[in-house]
Amino acid sequence: MPILSRADTSVVGRWWWSIDRVMLTALILLVGIGYVLALAATPATNIALSDPRTMVMIKQIVYLAVGAFVMIAxxxxxxxxxxLAALGIGIIFLILTAFTLVHGVxxxxxxxxxxxxxxxxxxxEFLKPALIIATAWLLAERRRTPGFPGMMAALGLNGLVLLMLLRQPDVGSTALVASTFLVQLFLDGLNVYWVGIAVAGFxxxxxxxxxxxxxxHMRVMLFLHPTKDKAYQAITALSAFGNGGLWGRGPGEGQVKHYLPDARADFVFAVAGEEFGLIVCLGIILIFAVIVLRGLARILRETDLFVALAASGLLVSFGLQAFINMASSLSLIPTKGMTLPFISYGGSAVLAVGLHMGFLLALTRKRNHAERAAERGAGATMQDRVA
Incomplete structure (x- = not known):
């Protein structure tokens, strides 16, 4: 992007000088890595539009481009x-999530x-970021407006979503949503006693x-007692890291993508390890760490309770999802079908994470006092919570 003058008061000008450019750069790097691995994880012998594997690769590249556009917009x-965007998206995708229980594929x-x-x-996937923002608004609004039933509304809304996720069933997403909600409650001032009760409930x-x-049950038992026949995916993924070594076998030279049906999705990190080696895998982990730590640094300086709760929830969800995917590939935890943000294959996953991180970038932008007053009026602050 060309250098814009600080005097530029256009939407793009204000955006450029207020956005966290370090976080934005790290996210764009993830999109670029996703593009490279879309090519690497596709075991095509030739590039032809008649080859279904080529079409999968092209679709993923399109998803990444659209996802990046959604994030920036x-x-x-x-x-x-x-x-308002979270409210509209939340209502639409709450209805659609309920629809999957009846007529879903x-x-x-x-x-x-x-x-x-x-x-x-x-x-x-699209409901998750909207739910996080809606929860933050409900919790912050109850601090601003005496008598507003924000806590009960947040508990009811999250309970409804968790129930639908369990009915699908999607145990991983259920755990992710519940963990994120608990973090938001804790930051809102939930008593340590209730935190202990919640952890025991988990x-x-x-x-x-x-x-x-x-x-x-099967996945946990295979994690605790892996066998070559039954824990085939986990053992094959783990061996890919050993085959890759420090520098990798080279782009297109990996073999794990030929044997794992989920190589381009759940085990894409193993593909990266085999073809590009330990150095690139550490680089990917570092990029995720930069995003999370940079976001936390912004939140620590935040005085708006809504922004702090929403941004922290989005960060926890993003970071935890990345950790689960990479830890599963390394057999550090039982295997779980959860995508690696911007890197794993999947249209819904890529577009939803673009929306997710777009919300985070919007929430962590620098704002002057006049902008804050215009945006939140007499909104609740972190000092209000402490008081």
Whole structure:
């Protein structure tokens, strides 16, 4: 982007001088890595439009371009527009998520998708960032308006979404949404006693899932007692890192993508490890760390409670999702079908994470006192919460 004058008062000018350019650069790097791995994870022997694998690669490149556009466009919103956008998106995709329970497409045992001409969409992916922002608004508004039932509304809304995710079933997304909500409650001032109760509840829910949900039980047992035949995906993914070594086997030279059906999605990090080596994998981890730490640094200086709660929730969800994907590929935790943001294949995943990080960039933009007053009026502050 050309250098813009600080005197430029256009939307783009104000955006450029207020956006966190370090975080934006790191996110664009992830999009670039996603482009490279879209090529690397496609085991095509020739580039021909008649080859389905080539079409998958082209579709992913298009998804990445659209996802980057969505992220940048969303990052130009002010706080009021962020709230309105989240409200509209939340209502639409809450209805669509409920629709999947009745008429959703079943893939790998989960009824999470809606079939559209030429592609499928997973509404819950778009619902997550909207839910985080809606929760932050409800919790902050109850501090601003005495008598406003923000806590009860937030509990009810999150409970409804968690119930729908469990019905799909999508245990990973359920855990992710619940963890994010708990962090937001804690930052809002939830008593440590209730935090302990919630953590105990997480443990009980995890044990119940292990005992009563067959595929969860199987994945945990395979993690604890892996065998070559039954833990094929995890062992194959782990061996890919060993094959890649420090510098990798080279672009296109990896073999894991020929043997793992989820190589371009759940195990794309293993593809990166085999073809580009430990150095590139550490670089990917570093980029995610820069985004999370940079966001946390911005939040620590934030005085608006809504912004602090919304941005922290978005960061926790983003960072935890990346951790789960990479840790699964390294067999540090049981395998879980969760995408690596901007890198794994998937239209819904890429577009939703573009929206997700666009909201985060918009929330963490620098604002002067006049802009803050115009956007939030007499909104709640972190000092209000402490008081």
């Amino acid at each position: 969303t990052s130009m919103l002010d706080l009021k527009q962020v709230k 079943v893939i790998d045992g989960g009824r999470r998708w809606i079939a559209l001409p030429g592609f499928t969409i997973q509404p819950s 443990g009980a829910a995890g044990f119940a899932a292990f005992e009563f949900i067959a595929h969860v």
